Amino acid sequence: MKFKDFGFTADVMDGLDAMRFVTATPVQAQTIPVIRKGVDLIACAQTGTGKTAAYLLPVLDRLVNGDHKGTTTVILVPTRELALQIDQQIEGFSYFLSVTSLAVFGGNDKDLWDQQKRALTQGADIIVATPGRMIQHLNMGYVDFSAVKHFILDEADRMLDMGFHEDIMQIESFLPKESRQNLLFSATMPPKIRELAKALLNNPEEINIAISKPAEGILQAAYVVYDYQKVNLIVDLLKGKDLQSIIVFVSRKAMVNEIVRALKRNEFNAAAIHSDLDQNERIEVLREFKNRNVQILVATDIVARGIDIEKIDLVINFDVPNDAEDYVHRIGRTARAKTKGVGITFINEDDQVDFYKIEQLIESTIYKIPLPPEYDEGPEYNPESKMKKKGKGWGRKPNGKKNNGKKYKGKKPFKKGNVK
Template sequence: MKFKEFGFTPEVMDGLDAMRFETATPVQAQTIPVIRSGADLIACAQTGTGKTAAYLLPVLDRLVNGNQKNTSAVILVPTRELALQIDQQIEGFSYFLSVTSLAVYGGNDKDLWDQQKKALTQGADIIVATPGRMIQHLNMGYVDFKSVKHFILDEADRMLDMGFHEDIMQIESFLPKENRQNLLFSATMPPKIRDLAKKLLNNPEEINIAISKPAEGILQAAYVVHDYQKNDLIVDLLKGKDLQSIIIFVSRKAIVNDVVKALRKNDFNARAIHSDLDQNERIEVLREFKNRNVQILVATDIVARGIDIEKIDLVINYDVPNDAEDYVHRIGRTARAKTTGVGITFVNEKDQVDFYKIEQLIETNIYKIPLPPEYEDGPEYNPEAKMKKGGKNRKKKSNGFRPKRKKDHKS
């Protein structure tokens, strides 16, 4: 379906033309007519399918014809990175519109707080906010949300995972009860999302697209390895490869710097991003990576969702994510917008059951690539047996010497 078929105003179409948006994605084709009708909506779509534009375009189209002096739309998101990304997309889509927007997120910068307070006091058309910081501003008494027409939750499942349920409900209490459209977007649809929808949405229409499935353009594979082999394997996999953008996801931030050091030791341009970095440092690292000044980003799940960076060549899961659904979001950083990419996961002995659950979730038997011949054999991949034994792994007897590669072992 072409965007020109939606009947958007000329100002919105000019923005789409400038950004070279011609054909709607499936989630856009199905949700935009519903949103334009004014109905509440609960939509489930995987990352990278264009759901941000699916709700932004109808809202912007309505603002063109409105005479709004106060905030018209409130968008809640789980992270500051996603808030900034959406604010940037609004700026692009509304280039030919007189629409104002503001990203509201946490930080210790007083100037940032004052900037947010000024914009909230004056009434930006669209507010994109993380729940915690939005609550802080609302409690100060200078925010007027009485004219809000659209209440949008993006990455709702992640917000609930992060414990924002009460914050969401508190923010909702500041909004008008009548003449308000509620839109809930989520990558997954667990019972807690259903419960939230019942509280916030009125007779919503529901759209489900490709629930918890990786994009078709992702080539998925795995290596079954011991932990002490992972750094060497990453280096060997990347040597001599013409890859411009790589993300390596690590579950624990304590390991991130170790991976970066191993890569830099082998002359790779790598940087780390995790929650210990302050706001400005995180923004700078992402900017450098997005501009291709950094080849490899080693990250915790802080960037697994919501960061829209095109042409990621390779995603490596240094370890298996604890939540099976997080796997989809991690490898979803590549093969976005119908491109292709590769997602590789390192599976150690204790993570085999979790990886098996991922395979069940996405209904795919992910190919296990044999380790290079110079490496010591990895652990046997037999998750079914481990599940029967209650997930307890049988440890092999060892003489205390564990070679990373066969060639390192000298008898």
């Protein structure tokens, strides 16, 4: 379906033309007509399917066609990175429109707080906010949401995972009860999302798009390794490869800087991003990565659903994510917008059951690549056996010590030499 077939106003179409948006994605083709009817909607769509444009475009079209004063749209998101990303998309789509927007997120910068306060006091048309910071402003008493017509939850499952349920409900209490359209977008649809939808939405229509499946353009593979082999394996996999943009996802932020140091020692252009960085530092790292000034981004899951960068060539899961759904979001950073990409996962002995659950979720067996011949042999991949032995010492290392997230200290040195 073409965007011209939706009947958007000329100004909205001018913005789409400038951004070279021609053909709608499946989630856009299915949700835009529903949203334009003014009914509530619950939509399940994975990362990278174009859902942000799916709700922004009909909202912007309605703002152009109607008279409005004050804030008309509140969008809640789990992370500041996603808030900034959506605000940037609003800028692009509304280039020819008289629409104002602001991303509202946390930080210790007084100037940032004052800027947010001014926009909220003056009534910016669209507010994109993280729940915690939005609550802080609402509690100060100067925010007027009486004119809100659209209440949108993006990445709703992630917000609930982060403990924002009470904040969401408190923010909703400041909004008008009548004549308000509620839109809930989520990558998964667990019972807690159903409960939230019942509390917020009125007779919603429901749309499901490719639930919990990686994009078809992603080549998936895995290595079965001991922890002590992982850092050097990353270095060896990347040497001599002509790859512009790579993301390495790490479960523990303590490992992020160690990986970056190893990459830099081997003359790779790498940068770290995790929660210990302040907001300005995180924005700068993402900007440098997006502009291709940084080749390798080593990140915790803080950016798993909060980054929208085209043409990421490779995603490496340094650790198997505990939640099978997070695997889909991690590798979903590549192969966006029908491009091709590669997702590689490192599986240690303790992570085999979790990886087996991922394979069950995506209904596919992921190829296990043999380690290079100069490497020590990795652990045997046998998750079914480990599931049977769970609770009886399963997943222990050859030295009898269970891996509790620390580097494995085996008897054999790596590759007959020192760690890189």
